[in-house]
Amino acid sequence: MPFLPTRRFVLQGIALLLASTALPRLSWAAAGGRLTVAADSEPKNLNPAIVASNGVFFVASKVVEALAEADYSAPDGLRPLLATGWEGSDDGLTVTFRLREGVKWHDGAPFTSADVAFSAMQIWKPLQNLGRSVFANLAAVDTPDAHTAVFRFSAPTPLQLVRNALPVVSSVVPKHIYEDGPIADNPANVRPVGTGPFVFADYRPGQYYLLKKNPEYWDRGKPFLDEIVFQVLPDRASAAAALEAGDIQLAAFSAVPLADLARIGKVPGLQVVTRGYEALTYQLVVEINHRRKELADVKVRQAIAHAIDKTFVVNTIFLGYATVATGPVPQNATEFYTADVPIYDFDPARAEALLDEAGYPKGANGIRFSLNLLPAPYFNETRQFGDYLRQALAVVGIDARVVNNDSAAHQKAVYTDHAFDLAIAPPVFRGDPAISTTILVRSGVPDGVPFSNQGGYANPSLDALIDKAAVTLDTAERIALYKDFQRDVAADLPLINVAEWSFTSVASDRLENIANNPRWAVSGWADASLTP
16 A cells, blocks of 8 residues: 555654754744745845846845835835835936935945946846836936936836836845946855845755844844745645644745645634735736747637636636736736726637638547647646646647646747747736736747747737837826727737736734735835744
């Protein structure tokens, strides 16, 4: 008989794993302590100024700070960090930032406007995955004094875009550490030096990242925690078991499987939290290679949309922790969202009729044509949806062959080699359509850029709309253009938006000030605390 591990055995195994990491001992203070967090990945580059991704922010945002952070209660949705204020010129050609005084880098050097100018011109604009778009027209950053940075643009750039992008694209790094030698090879990319509430202390591959309290943090009296340990636990069942054993106090980004949430939420001392991710909405998207003759026909794309039961996907794959999508802007982005778009109800009969009209009748074997389908390997839900989509397409006569790859192979196949017909992607909506949303459908994106239009879709009128919105200064007019953008995308279906989902956290009820901003999991945690 095969060995079946008991729950007690799993908990004992997790305890042994955590003990084996040999973390230094910590003396607890009443308001301090060590917060141990489950981490399911190990980013090799921890510089968020270069790699603006949630996996990097999860660890690095506690060390390296941005100019501003998202906020639930602020009128413009932002809380000042390294910048205390900002204003744009009427012509959209300058944005002036007033910078916080009395801030020090973790090595003791003063933070100044020179660091902001260096980060913007040498990293955000030329190197960062998202900054390349936001700061495409940034021509220079003037530094009239140590605490003022004036961004000068060569073309009108909406303050709304710059403001919405700040939490994601404006992580500042120290000029004096990065100015000599290749930026990509700098050791600070793996042992970051910042101004944040925590100092990077140690990294043991396969074991943990260790952050320690910054005693010189500019927000006096913070942070409350003494240490944060990101414990590497790639298996989600391990994270759940470690929480129940009391060996960790937080599992964020849905590290606990959705199927376990109802049970684990009843465990004494644990809480399930769904807030704190509103600015990190993930979108389940079917990417389409328009180089394939069948998929270049809008009727075929419409047929695929009608073949998908989005409600079933939300209720069965996401267990209700998601929302049916209508287009490329999620419903919780109330500033931009419109429901006035073409809708493709679940209707296999309509799908079959459209395929017949497009000239692809069923053969004797019941198959119209075959496609390669590549689900992204990042989440269980994307893989499960790949299996579902294969079955849904089979119902209407499309033979979809699932090709599973690891992360590196998937990104190369889809975004560099274009070796796919359909792919499943989980892009992130980051608060503004110009940030990692329009890039999904705009033509002309170089090969190799992940989460971008690598399907060969080209629509000059849609490109012109995107380009016009990028330089439209009037906020109301800009919002109207993005509502047109949603209608056009939903009509022509360069890709198919299926669902929108956020994440859950499971935490000890001793963890206080959790989920108090819309990007909490990737913010600084200066006010997080553990009750003794």
